[in-house]
Amino acid sequence: MKSPLSWNRIPRVQPDKIHRLGYRQATLPQESWPLLAYGNGRSYGDVCLTESGTLLLTRGLDRFMAFDRHSGVLRCESGVTLADILALVVPQGWFLPSTPGTRYVTVGGALANDVHGKNHHVVGTFGHHVRRFGLLRSSGERMECAPDRHEDYFRATIGGLGLTGLIEWVELQLMPIQSPWMWVESRRFGNLEEFWSLNRDAETKWSYTVAWIDCLASGSKRGRGIFLAGQHAPPQANLPSFKERSRRMAIDPPVSLINHLSLRAFNALYYRQPVNPCGALQHYQSYFYPLDTIQDWNRIYGRKGFFQYQCVLPPSVAQDGVAELLNTIAASGQGSFLAVLKTFGEKPSLGMLSFPRPGTTLALDFSNHGEATLRLLDSLDAILREAGGTLYPAKDARMPADLFQSGFPEWERFADYIDPAFSSRFWRRVTS
Amino acid sequence: MNSLKRIIIFGATSAIAEQTARQLVARGASLFCVGRDSSKLDAVVHDLQVRASSEQRVDGKAADLLDVSHHESLLDAAEDFLGGVDAVLIAHGTLPDQKACEASFEQTRKEIDTNATSVISLLTLLANRFERQRSGVIAVVSSVAGDRGRQSNYVYGAAKGMVSIFLQGLRNRLARSNVSVVTIKPGFVDTPMTAGMDKSGPLWAKPEQVAEGIVKAMTKGSGDVYLPWFWYWIMLIIRHIPEFIFKRMSL
Known part of the structure; x- marks a missing residue:
C-alpha cells in the first residue's frame, strides 16, 4: 500500500506497517510501535506521520453514535469528517461551533490539533465545544475524558497531536442556526493600518472575521487585502440557488504552478475582485470552505510539495511583527498564494x-x-x-525545536500524558 | 422499478452491506439488520438510526447464520418489526484461507456452510414468502470468483458459484411471481475482508461504489450484475479461455 502523505506532501516517509481500524472495540497492535493515528491527511508536515512503527488509519471509524436533534449534542466515531457531520446536521438546524478552512478533516484530527475558525474571537477553539471523548490507551484501558472526568487527560488530549492514545469517539455540542446561508460583507483595504482599524471595529460586530492579504505588495500598499466579515443569516423569504461545483486537480505537475509570475497575477487579480460592502448572502460551503471545491488542490504545487507557515504573534507586538514578516516576504519575492490574517480572541485554549x-x-x-x-x-x-x-504544529514540517519549546511552555508537563506506545515524527523532531 | 422501503440485511457489518444500508436509509428505507458480532452490529445500527428520519425504523439482531434452525424465527422477527418486507440483501460471508482448506475437509465444509449452505437456507424460506406475496427483491452478494474455478481460491469460488447457480434457478422460478432475484458479482473491493492483499492498481473498487451499484440493481430488478461494470468483460474473457490453456495458468 502507498504510504500516506500529509497535505503539503512534505516529508515523504514510510512507516513499517499500516493498520486499518474498522470498529471501535478493536485492540491496538502490541508490536511495531510507535503507533500514530492518521485520519484524512489534512494536517501538514509530520504531526500525522511516523517513519517507523505503525500508522493507524482511522477513516474506518466513521459511524455516528447518537444525535439529539433538540439539544444539538452529537456523538460520533473519530474518523467521521466534519463534512459528514455538516451533511447530517445543517438541514436539521445545527452547525459546528468552530470549524477550520476545510471540512475534510476528521473529528479526531480536529480535536488532536485543537483547530480554530474565523469566529475564534467569539467562541474559542474546537476543544471548547467538546463535551467528552473516548481515549484508548495501548495498555487496553479505555478512558472517558470530560472537563470533570480525567480532567488532566482531557486537557492533554485537546491539541495533544494524537500522542495520548487513540481518540475513539468524540461528543460535541453543536450550535443552532436558522439557515445554511451566511450574511457576508467584504471590503477592500489599502494597507495594514487600514486592516487594523477595520478589524478592531468588525470584531465587536461580527461573529466571523478574516482577511486575505496580498503579501507581494510593498511600500504604501503593504498589507493591502480584502476583509471578510460574516454571520449566520436569519431565515430568508427568497434564497438564491446553490449547487457546489466540484473540480479535481487530476495531475501532479512536474513543477509547481505557483511561481513568481502566477503569484503576482493572482494576488493582483484577487485584490481587485468585486467586493460587497453592503453585504450579501453566501452559502456556508462557499463561505467557509472555498478551497474544498477543488479536490486535491495541494497538487498544484507539484511533486515537491509546499510549506505552510502559520504563526501567532502576541498582541503587544502584533502590528510591528506582521509588518516585518510582510517586509521580509515581499523582499524575498517568494510570495504566498493566499495569505490569511486573523486576530485571536481572549478565551484561553483548553x-x-x-x-x-x-x-x-x-x-x-x-x-x-x-x-x-x-x-x-x-x-x-x-x-x-x-x-x-x-508556529502552529498542525501546519509545520520544519520548525526548530527551540521555537516549539518556547511557544508551548507546558510541553514537558504534557509529556507525562503521552501514551508509551505513541509518537510522531513531529514530536521526535521538536523534543530531541 | 421496485420500491425499497422495508429491507432486511444479512451480514450488515460487512463493509459493502454497511455502505449499502447507508444509501438505502438516505432513500427513506426502514431496515432490519442481522450480523454475527453484536457489538459491531450495535455500532452499525446506531449509525443508521442517527442517519434515518423520525419516520423510518432501523433495528437489528445479532445471529450466527450458520445455525440454520433460527432462520425462520429471524425472518418472522424482521417482518414483525418492519410490518412487511419489500427486499432482502444477503451479504454475509468469509474469504477462506485456500491453503487451510486444501489441508482440511472440515475447514472446507465450514467455509461452504458459511458462504453457500446458510445462504441457500435463507433463500429457500424467502422464496416461498415472496412467492406468496407476489412481489419483492432478493439480492445476494456473490462474487466473480464463482464464475470459474481457479487454483488460488476454488473453495470460495465453488461456494459462490453454487449460490450464483441457485439464484439463476430461483430467478427463473420466481419471474412469474413478480419477484426480482439479483445476483451481485463484485470484483476486487477494498474492504477488511481483503485486508491481506495488495490493493494498488485500477481494478480495486471502494465499497461505497459497489453499494451504489447494488442499490441501483435492486431498484431496477436486474439479474446478474458485475460491479464495477468492467468485470463483466473481464469475466467474459476468463470464462472463455479454453480449459486446456486455463489449467496451466496461475490465476
Whole structure:
C-alpha cells in the first residue's frame, strides 16, 4: 500500500506497517510501535506521520453514535469528517461551533490539533465545544475524558497531536442556526493600518472575521487585502440557488504552478475582485470552505510539495511583527498564494499544547524551492523569536525545536500524558 | 422499478452491506439488520438510526447464520418489526484461507456452510414468502470468483458459484411471481475482508461504489450484475479461455 502523505506532501516517509481500524472495540497492535493515528491527511508536515512503527488509519471509524436533534449534542466515531457531520446536521438546524478552512478533516484530527475558525474571537477553539471523548490507551484501558472526568487527560488530549492514545469517539455540542446561508460583507483595504482599524471595529460586530492579504505588495500598499466579515443569516423569504461545483486537480505537475509570475497575477487579480460592502448572502460551503471545491488542490504545487507557515504573534507586538514578516516576504519575492490574517480572541485554549492564544495569526503557503525557501522561513523564524511568537504544529514540517519549546511552555508537563506506545515524527523532531 | 422501503440485511457489518444500508436509509428505507458480532452490529445500527428520519425504523439482531434452525424465527422477527418486507440483501460471508482448506475437509465444509449452505437456507424460506406475496427483491452478494474455478481460491469460488447457480434457478422460478432475484458479482473491493492483499492498481473498487451499484440493481430488478461494470468483460474473457490453456495458468 502507498504510504500516506500529509497535505503539503512534505516529508515523504514510510512507516513499517499500516493498520486499518474498522470498529471501535478493536485492540491496538502490541508490536511495531510507535503507533500514530492518521485520519484524512489534512494536517501538514509530520504531526500525522511516523517513519517507523505503525500508522493507524482511522477513516474506518466513521459511524455516528447518537444525535439529539433538540439539544444539538452529537456523538460520533473519530474518523467521521466534519463534512459528514455538516451533511447530517445543517438541514436539521445545527452547525459546528468552530470549524477550520476545510471540512475534510476528521473529528479526531480536529480535536488532536485543537483547530480554530474565523469566529475564534467569539467562541474559542474546537476543544471548547467538546463535551467528552473516548481515549484508548495501548495498555487496553479505555478512558472517558470530560472537563470533570480525567480532567488532566482531557486537557492533554485537546491539541495533544494524537500522542495520548487513540481518540475513539468524540461528543460535541453543536450550535443552532436558522439557515445554511451566511450574511457576508467584504471590503477592500489599502494597507495594514487600514486592516487594523477595520478589524478592531468588525470584531465587536461580527461573529466571523478574516482577511486575505496580498503579501507581494510593498511600500504604501503593504498589507493591502480584502476583509471578510460574516454571520449566520436569519431565515430568508427568497434564497438564491446553490449547487457546489466540484473540480479535481487530476495531475501532479512536474513543477509547481505557483511561481513568481502566477503569484503576482493572482494576488493582483484577487485584490481587485468585486467586493460587497453592503453585504450579501453566501452559502456556508462557499463561505467557509472555498478551497474544498477543488479536490486535491495541494497538487498544484507539484511533486515537491509546499510549506505552510502559520504563526501567532502576541498582541503587544502584533502590528510591528506582521509588518516585518510582510517586509521580509515581499523582499524575498517568494510570495504566498493566499495569505490569511486573523486576530485571536481572549478565551484561553483548553489544551496544554493548543496553538490559539491572544494575538494575531498569519498563515502563508510557500512553494518548495528547497534551500531558498527554507532560508526564507528561517528568517521569518528570527522575527518570531524576537517577538515571542510561535508556529502552529498542525501546519509545520520544519520548525526548530527551540521555537516549539518556547511557544508551548507546558510541553514537558504534557509529556507525562503521552501514551508509551505513541509518537510522531513531529514530536521526535521538536523534543530531541 | 421496485420500491425499497422495508429491507432486511444479512451480514450488515460487512463493509459493502454497511455502505449499502447507508444509501438505502438516505432513500427513506426502514431496515432490519442481522450480523454475527453484536457489538459491531450495535455500532452499525446506531449509525443508521442517527442517519434515518423520525419516520423510518432501523433495528437489528445479532445471529450466527450458520445455525440454520433460527432462520425462520429471524425472518418472522424482521417482518414483525418492519410490518412487511419489500427486499432482502444477503451479504454475509468469509474469504477462506485456500491453503487451510486444501489441508482440511472440515475447514472446507465450514467455509461452504458459511458462504453457500446458510445462504441457500435463507433463500429457500424467502422464496416461498415472496412467492406468496407476489412481489419483492432478493439480492445476494456473490462474487466473480464463482464464475470459474481457479487454483488460488476454488473453495470460495465453488461456494459462490453454487449460490450464483441457485439464484439463476430461483430467478427463473420466481419471474412469474413478480419477484426480482439479483445476483451481485463484485470484483476486487477494498474492504477488511481483503485486508491481506495488495490493493494498488485500477481494478480495486471502494465499497461505497459497489453499494451504489447494488442499490441501483435492486431498484431496477436486474439479474446478474458485475460491479464495477468492467468485470463483466473481464469475466467474459476468463470464462472463455479454453480449459486446456486455463489449467496451466496461475490465476
